Structures are given as C-alpha cells and as structure tokens.
Amino acid sequence: MTGQGRDPAFLAVRDLTKRFGGLTAVSDATFDVREGSITGLIGPNGAGKTTLFAMIAGFEQPSAGLVLLDGEEITGRKPHDLAKLGLARTFQIVQPFAGLSVRENIAVGAFLRLAKRRDALALAEEVGQRLGLGPQLDKPAAALTVAGRKRLEVARALATRPRILLLDEVLAGLNPSELRDFLPVLQDIRAGGVTILMIEHVMQAVMSLCEYVHVISGGRIIASGEAAEVVGNPAVIEAYLGHGAAQRLAGHA
Amino acid sequence: MTIREALPILGFLVVAVLVSLFVTSNVVLNFLVFTLILAIAAQGWNLLGGYGGQYSFGHAAFFGMGAYVSAILQQRFGVNAYPAVAFGMVAAALLGYAIGAMVFRAGLRGSYFALVTLAFAEVLRILANATEITGGAAGLLISLNLGAGNLQFANRSSFLILAAVLLALAMLMTLAVEKSRIGAQLVAVRENEAAAAALGVDILAVKLRAISLSAGLTGAAGALYAQYFLYIDSNIAFGTWISVEALLAPIIGGAGTVFGPLIGALILQGLSEGTKMLIGKIPGVDLIIFGALLILVVRFPLHRIPGVIAARWRGKGAP
Numbered sequence: 392m393t394g395q396g397r398d399p400a401f402l403a404v405r406d407l408t409k410r411f412g413g414l415t416a417v418s419d420a421t422f423d424v425r426e427g428s429i430t431g432l433i434g435p436n437g438a439g440k441t442t443l444f445a446m447i448a449g450f451e452q453p454s455a456g457l458v459l460l461d462g463e464e465i466t467g468r469k470p471h472d473l474a475k476l477g478l479a480r481t482f483q484i485v486q487p488f489a490g491l492s493v494r495e496n497i498a499v500g501a502f503l504r505l506a507k508r509r510d511a512l513a514l515a516e517e518v519g520q521r522l523g524l525g526p527q528l529d530k531p532a533a534a535l536t537v538a539g540r541k542r543l544e545v546a547r548a549l550a551t552r553p554r555i556l557l558l559d560e561v562l563a564g565l566n567p568s569e570l571r572d573f574l575p576v577l578q579d580i581r582a583g584g585v586t587i588l589m590i591e592h593v594m595q596a597v598m599s600l601c602e603y604v605h606v607i608s609g610g611r612i613i614a615s616g617e618a619a620e621v622v623g624n625p626a627v628i629e630a631y632l633g634h635g636a637a638q639r640l641a642g643h644a
Numbered sequence: 645m646t647i648r649e650a651l652p653i654l655g656f657l658v659v660a661v662l663v664s665l666f667v668t669s670n671v672v673l674n675f676l677v678f679t680l681i682l683a684i685a686a687q688g689w690n691l692l693g694g695y696g697g698q699y700s701f702g703h704a705a706f707f708g709m710g711a712y713v714s715a716i717l718q719q720r721f722g723v724n725a726y727p728a729v730a731f732g733m734v735a736a737a738l739l740g741y742a743i744g745a746m747v748f749r750a751g752l753r754g755s756y757f758a759l760v761t762l763a764f765a766e767v768l769r770i771l772a773n774a775t776e777i778t779g780g781a782a783g784l785l786i787s788l789n790l791g792a793g794n795l796q797f798a799n800r801s802s803f804l805i806l807a808a809v810l811l812a813l814a815m816l817m818t819l820a821v822e823k824s825r826i827g828a829q830l831v832a833v834r835e836n837e838a839a840a841a842a843l844g845v846d847i848l849a850v851k852l853r854a855i856s857l858s859a860g861l862t863g864a865a866g867a868l869y870a871q872y873f874l875y876i877d878s879n880i881a882f883g884t885w886i887s888v889e890a891l892l893a894p895i896i897g898g899a900g901t902v903f904g905p906l907i908g909a910l911i912l913q914g915l916s917e918g919t920k921m922l923i924g925k926i927p928g929v930d931l932i933i934f935g936a937l938l939i940l941v942v943r944f945p946l947h948r949i950p951g952v953i954a955a956r957w958r959g960k961g962a963p
Contacts, residue, residue: 448842474844482842488835499832502825503844511825551844 400459401426401586402447402555407456409442416442418610420456424555424603429577429587431601431618433594435631439610440590441483444559448480449473460555474503477554481544481561483590487532494519494528496543500550514550522546522576538569542576549580556580558589562596574600598622606630645816645823652903653815660808664801673800679913680807681869685886686893686905687814688862693891694899695818695827696854697834699754702761703862703890705743705768708881709736710863711870715784716777725795729867736863737856744855748848753837762887769882783877786870795871803872810868811906814861819902821857830854831900862890892934896941911937 402424409417417439424430434440445451447458449470458466460478468476479500488496497515498508505511519528522542527535532543541561548556558577562570570593577600581587591597597604597618604621606614608630614621621627625637632640660680667673685707693699714732717723723731747760772778779785790796797803821827829850832840837847866886870876880886889912894900897908915937916930923929 450838450841469846470841471844471846474842480842482839486836486839486842488832488839490835491831495828495831499828499840499845500843502828506825508823508825508828511828547839547843 400424401461402588403457403459404443404447405457405459407443407446407458408454409439409446409451410454415610417446417607420607420610420612422605422612422615424586424588426461426586427581427584428602429581429589429600431597431604432588432590432607433592433597433604434607438607438630440607441559443607444480444557444590448478448557474551474553477552478557479548479551479553479555480557481548481559483559483563485537485540485544487535487540487543489531489533491532492529493524493532493535493539493543496532497524497546497550500547503551518546518550521579522549523572537564538566538573541565542573545576545580549585553585555586555588558587558591560590560592562591562593565593570596594622645820649819649823650816653812653819656815656903656906657808657812660812661805664804664808667801670800673804675913675917677800677804677807677872679909680804680811680906681865681872682889682893682913683906683909684807684811684814684868685862685865685890686897686909687811687818688858688860688865689890690858690894690899690901690905691818691821691861692854692858694894694901694904695822695834696830696851698851698855699758699891700761700858700887701758701891702763702765702887703858704882704884704887705761705765706736706740706859706862707866707869707886707890708765708768708772708876708878709739709859710866711876711881712772712778712784712866713863714867715786715870715876718786719784720777724793725871729795729864729871732867732870733860733864736866737860739863740855740857740859741852743859744852748851748855762884765882765884765887769878772878772882778878781877783875783880786874788874796874807868807872810864814864815902815906817857817861822902826850826853834900888934892938896937 400423404420404422407417407420408415420443432440432443442451446453449468449472452467457464460476465473465476488499494512494515497519498511501511501514505514516528519525522545524539524542524546527539535543545558545561562573565573574596577587589601601618604616604618605612606621606627613626613630614624628637628640663676685703688706689700689703710732713735714728717728717731718725743761743764747757752760773781788796790798829840829845832843832845833847833850841847866881893908893912894905895908896911897906898904912934915933919929919933
C-alpha cells in the first residue's frame with residue numbers, strides 16, 4: 392500500500408488567487424494533495440487549471456494565498472528553487488530542448504542532483520528506459536512523436552528526483568493504445584514514492600488513476616473528493632454541460 | 645572531459661608549432677598570429693553566444709577592457725607584462741559580470757540583449773577616446789622592451805606559439821564547460837528558458853557565469869593583441885570591428901562547437917586577405933564578402949555539411 396502518507400496535506404493550497412487586471416483567473420482555491428497519492432485536477436477549458444499550476448510551480452506570482460509543501464511555505468518561490476525542494480512540473484505545450492538528443496534532454500534534469508556528467512547520463516539512461524524511450528535515446532528530441540514528447544516531458548521532470556510531480560495534460564493527444572501504454576508508467580512512478588498532481592481531460596485516465604479529484608470551474612474549486620463521487624456531483628455536471636444539465640440527465644435516467 | 649575528447653586540440657597545437665618552425669614568411673606568420681588572436685576573442689563570444697544563445701554585439705567592450713587594463717598597467721604603473729595581462733583578463737571578466745548583472749537581471753534577451761551590449765561597447769569607446777589615462781585619441785603605445793620576461797618577442801614565430809598555446813587553453817576550457825553540468829545547463833537555457841527553470845536550472849546564475857567566462861577570454865585576446873602590436877587606440881580596442889568578427893567567426897565556423905571559432909576565424913581572415921590581394925585595398929570589400937558569407941552560412945550551416953553528406957550517402961546506399 393503506497394497511498395498512506397503521514398501528513399494528509401503533503402501539498403496544501405490555501406485561498407490561492409490570481410488576478411490579471413480586472414480578470415480573476417483563480418479565486419480562493421483551496422485543496423490538499425495527500426502524500427503518495429495520484430490526485431486529479433479537472434475542469435472545463437479556461438477554468439484556471441494551468442494558471443493554478445503555474446502559481447504552485449513558481450511560474451506565476453499569486454495575487455493572494457499560500458502554497459505549502461510538506462508543511463513548508465513555498466508561495467511565490469522561483470521555479471528552480473522549487474525544483475530543488477522536490478517539486479517538478481511538465482508543460483501542457485511540450486517544451487523539449489529541440490536541438491539536443493533525448494538523452495541530453497533528460498540529463499539536464501538529472502544534473503539537478505548529480506554534478507558529474509557520467510552520473511547524470513547514467514540516470515538519464517535509466518529514466519529514459521523506464522519511460523519507454525530506450526530506442527529513441529540518441530535521436531534528436533525534435534524527431535519524437537507527440538506521444539514521445541509527452542514521455543520526454545515526464546522523463547526530464549522525473550530525472551530531477553522530485554517528491555511531487557505536477558503533470559499538465561500529459562495524456563492529451565495520445566491515441567487509445569498510447570494511452571493504455573502510458574497509464575502503467577504513471578502508476579509505476581507513484582509506486583516509486585512520487586506524489587502526482589495531474590491536470591487531465593481524459594476522463595477514462597482520471598477515473599482509473601486518481602484516488603482524489605478536485606474540480607475547478609470559473610476559477611473556483613467547486614468539488615473535491617473521490618473520483619467516482621465527484622463525477623456524479625450535480626455542480627460538476629453543470630460546470631461541464633451547462634445549467635440544468637444535471638436535472639435533465641437525472642430525468643432521463 | 646577525457647583525453648580522447650581533447651586529442652583534436654592537441655593536434656591543433658602540434659600543427660601550430662610545426663608551422664611556426666617551418667614557415668619563415670613574415671606575411672604568413674603575421675596573418676596567423678592575428679587570426680589566432682581573433683579566434684581567442686571569438687571563442688569567448690562562442691561560450692556565451694554559441695552555447696548560451698545570448699548573442700552579444702558588444703564583445704568589443706571586453707576585448708578593449710583586456711587590452712587597455714593590461715597596457716595601462718604596464719605603461720603607466722610599470723607592472724610586468726604577465727600580471728598585467730592577467731589583470732586585463734580579470735577586469736574584462738568583472739566587466740562581463742557587471743553588464744550581465746544589469747542586463748540579465750532586467751530580463752533582456754535576443755535583439756534587446758544584442759543592442760544593449762553594443763551600446764556598452766560604444767560608450768566605452770567614447771570614454772577611452774576622451775580620457776587621459778587611456779591616451780585619448782592618440783592611443784597608447786607599450787614601450788618596446790623585447791624579451792620573454794616582458795612578453796615581447798622579436799620573431800613572430802615565438803608569438804605564434806604563444807597565441808596557439810593560449811587558444812588551445814581556451815578550447816580546452818570550452819570543452820571542459822561543454823562536458824560539465826554548467827555546459828548542459830547553459831545549452832538548456834539556450835534551447836528553452838522556461839523548461840530549464842522547471843528542471844532546476846538557475847537561469848540568472850548560469851548566464852552570469854557564462855558572460856564572466858566569455859568576457860575573460862575575449863579580454864585575454866585583447867591583452868594579447870596589445871602585446872603583439874604594442875599599440876592600441878579606442879577604435880581598435882573598443883571598435884565595432886572586433887564585436888563583428890568575434891561573432892561572425894563562431895557563426896560561420898559553427899556556433900556552440902569547440903573548433904567553430906578557429907575555423908571561422910581562418911575562413912574570415914583568409915577571405916579578407918585574399919580579396920585584398922585580388923582586388924586591392926578598396927575599403928569595405930571584405931565586409932561585403934563577410935555579409936554574403938553570413939547569409940550563405942545562415943542558410944547552409946557549415947557544421948551540418950558532414951551530416952548532410954552522410955545522409956545523402958546513406959540515401960544512395962538505401963534501396
């Protein structure tokens with residue numbers, strides 16, 4: 392059993408708010424991520440998921456609120472400091488180092504904890520193999536398919552030896568067989584002791600991977616709980632399908 | 645870095661020593677010394693621009709700093725040439741750090757970075773032209789005092805060996821950077837800053853180290869230039885010509901490679917001297933050729949040519 396952390400709130404987000412001028416992209420977001428869990432963050436397009444991620448990972452300064460990692464306040468720290476503390480993220484729009492080989496890409500992550508090139512390359516190889524990038528290790532990153540680039544995003548982040556991994560839609564754009572191959576990889580990462588918080592639209596993946604799900608809509612967290620119970624929540628159905636949808640669905644059932 | 649990786653650099657050094665032993669023509673030796681000094685300046689640019697992707701248009705600032713500090717220390721304060729050259733390097737590196745601290749902290753990138761570095765170099769050129777300690781517009785002569793102890797040599801082949809040894813050291817340093825953590829982080833910054841930051845790369849710290857190292861190397865080239873010609877003025881030391889050559893040589897020879905600056909400097913100087921011999925000394929002809937060459941190289945990068953040939957060859961071999 393891997394899901395039993397000593398501290399229920401390994402990552403704690405408290406009243407996190409982001410205003411861009413007059414627009415409030417994220418409003419008083421509060422939620423927890425348990426140590427050792429795979430937690431999902433879902434919501435319609437434009438709900439504020441990526442902005443929330445960007446604030447947690449230090450890429451955007453929050454207008455208000457707190458982020459705590461393992462009890463330590465990390466609000467507004469620089470991305471590279473957070474990476475050192477063990478918080479790694481991937482990007483929704485993949486950002487490979489296009490001019491480098493797959494191995495060199497992963498090694499940049501490995502260099503965070505390893506000073507020697509030999510060690511960094513060895514870890515890059517190991518992580519690459521684990522994520523199924525073995526045959527592509529010496530190819531240029533620009534030559535990878537979409538699925539390969541998504542794997543590379545995860546591999547690089549994993550090579551920093553994080554305690555918590557923030558995955559921003561790593562499953563988007565994968566075909567069903569790529570998806571089927573990738574889910575065990577994520578479960579394997581969690582089994583290795585890494586907590587995962589993932590933004591995801593692929594509901595099949597959310598249902599099979601995530602113990603807990605937080606739903607954000609219009610910048611607010613509107614529901615939190617176990618995956619099965621959250622998707623039946625009327626507020627969540629309305630956020631996705633529109634006002635009155637829950638009632639109509641119930642009527643048809 | 646392993647000995648095998650450093651072997652081509654040792655090979656270069658052997659060739660340079662052989663050339664210095666067997667070539668007697670002063671014209672050729674002069675050409676080679678000047679080319680190697682340029683290659684050192686270009687190697688400095690290459691560290692920041694080629695590996696780090698920060699295209700400076702003002703490496704004249706560092707070249708001039710190295711040249712002036714070394715020359716002033718020798719001429720006005722009677723310091724021996726060896727520590728003077730070392731101080732020149734350190735002063736250039738400090739200037740690089742100071743400019744970097746301002747420019748990178750402000751988040752300037754791309755063409756903005758290029759323009760601001762150009763402005764710094766121009767300001768220094770004007771200052772050097774106007775102040776007394778630099779000799780003003782008349783420039784600064786280093787007194788002739790031949791002898792290895794003063795880093796002045798009567799014959800050009802000795803100086804060729806000196807320049808070759810220094811360039812070899814610069815290439816070894818570049819290779820060491822390339823194969824180290826800082827090198828990997830620098831290249832990551834060049835390729836994608838956001839992704840690098842997410843992987844724990846302290847972008848500002850990496851850029852500051854790169855610009856200090858880069859400026860120090862180009863400063864060494866400046867000090868060496870002053871030592872060879874024994875005369876500098878503001879238009880030589882801080883002139884736009886050196887900024888242009890320091891960036892053209894690596895781009896033409898292969899930016900972000902250890903041998904790129906040397907190859908580029910040889911091509912540039914070879915073309916420049918060749919046109920002078922063929923067409924005579926019409927001012928600016930070499931610049932026209934440099935421009936045309938730059939366009940060609942941007943379109944067909946030299947360092948990709950072996951790969952392209954290999955791909956063609958494989959293409960023919962395949963069914």
